[in-house]
Amino acid sequence: MSSVTMQKSINTALPANGDSQDRQALPNPQDIVFQAGLGYIVSACLGVAAKLHLADLIGSGVENVSSLAERTNTNEEYLYRVLRVLEMTHIVSRNGPRRFALTPAGELLRNDAPGSLAAAVEWLTDSLHFSVYGELLHSVKTGKTAFDSIHGKPFFEWVSRKENADEAAVFNNAMSSVSEMCAPAFLEAYNFGIFKKIVDVAGGHGAFLRAVLREHPEVSGIIAEMPSVVPGAKTAIAADGLVDRCDAVECDIFAGVPEGCDGYFMKHIVHDWADDKALVLLRNIRAVIPQHGKLLLAEAVLDDSPAPHPGKLLDIEMMIFASGKERTEEEFRELLAKGASR
Numbered sequence: 001m002s003s004v005t006m007q008k009s010i011n012t013a014l015p016a017n018g019d020s021q022d023r024q025a026l027p028n029p030q031d032i033v034f035q036a037g038l039g040y041i042v043s044a045c046l047g048v049a050a051k052l053h054l055a056d057l058i059g060s061g062v063e064n065v066s067s068l069a070e071r072t073n074t075n076e077e078y079l080y081r082v083l084r085v086l087e088m089t090h091i092v093s094r095n096g097p098r099r100f101a102l103t104p105a106g107e108l109l110r111n112d113a114p115g116s117l118a119a120a121v122e123w124l125t126d127s128l129h130f131s132v133y134g135e136l137l138h139s140v141k142t143g144k145t146a147f148d149s150i151h152g153k154p155f156f157e158w159v160s161r162k163e164n165a166d167e168a169a170v171f172n173n174a175m176s177s178v179s180e181m182c183a184p185a186f187l188e189a190y191n192f193g194i195f196k197k198i199v200d201v202a203g204g205h206g207a208f209l210r211a212v213l214r215e216h217p218e219v220s221g222i223i224a225e226m227p228s229v230v231p232g233a234k235t236a237i238a239a240d241g242l243v244d245r246c247d248a249v250e251c252d253i254f255a256g257v258p259e260g261c262d263g264y265f266m267k268h269i270v271h272d273w274a275d276d277k278a279l280v281l282l283r284n285i286r287a288v289i290p291q292h293g294k295l296l297l298a299e300a301v302l303d304d305s306p307a308p309h310p311g312k313l314l315d316i317e318m319m320i321f322a323s324g325k326e327r328t329e330e331e332f333r334e335l336l337a338k339g340a341s342r
Contacts, residue, residue: 058101222261
């Protein structure tokens with residue numbers, strides 16, 4: 001392949017109808033293949049930025065690579081090469097020779113940014129992910145979860161063990177990050193003030209529930225979580241001054257969920273599980289929810305069209321980490337109908 005072909009980023013193509021006014025820029029086929037095949041390099045560079053807290057160091061100004069290298073104790077030339085990739089992917093922009101600033105996307109890597117995704121990116125780009133995705137073919141061939149094959153036990157059991165506490169902290173911080181990002185949209189879309197008491201089922205540190213309680217002082221709530229997560233949830237509740245209206249309790253959600261509440265909420269929980277396990281969880285909630293109560297799910301809903309959708313990538317994450325899947329609206333309706341029987 002010639003260097004000219006490799007360097008082309010756009011190839012102008014004329015549609016079959018021959019109308020020059022319909023001329024449109026289409027990606028070069030070689031670029032499509034190479035960009036897809038080398039995507040893991042971008043993820044790795046993004047992970048380096050997250051772990052070194054480069055966005056926090058750059059802040060709202062402009063930083064020279066030499067200064068960033070000194071402050072992060074890294075090799076200046078190698079760090080520069082990583083930043084060039086992040087520039088190419090619109091995370092940073094160049095502002096003079098070897099000087100970089102954050103783009104709007106890069107701002108989301110700042111830990112102090114509203115809707116920060118720094119913790120989520122650190123989780124999605126860590127070494128655990130690279131090792132598990134290296135076994136994606138195993139899942140495709142066997143229909144089994146790659147994580148279980150590598151680590152000898154399901155992810156949620158593995159992450160709850162004391163020896164994996166560091167990885168658990170990265171995971172829980174990431175989930176809180178995503179919840180904090182989504183919470184404003186949820187609060188705008190639904191009036192949670194109609195409830196007296198809400199259970200955040202498998203709600204991590206309760207970032208969403210705490211946002212609801214701050215918005216609606218008349219509502220109280222419970223975070224139902226694995227024993228290993230409860231201490232962190234209690235700390236977060238206390239930090240928000242919500243101890244009088246919120247508690248975190250140990251819960252095996254497949255054995256049962258807390259009773260006495262009129263609202264049950266799950267964000268990205270059903271997608272963790274195949275239909276058989278999801279039905280157990282839904283029926284456990286159905287068994288205790290009052291007649292006037294409501295179950296609210298926040299999930300990616302696929303339309304199964306060729307259109308890009310982040311849920312299609314998340315679907316692969318569920319496939320190899322937790323045995324679950326993303327679902328279409330029809331699949332959700334079928335699942336919920338089955339789970340509605342007491």
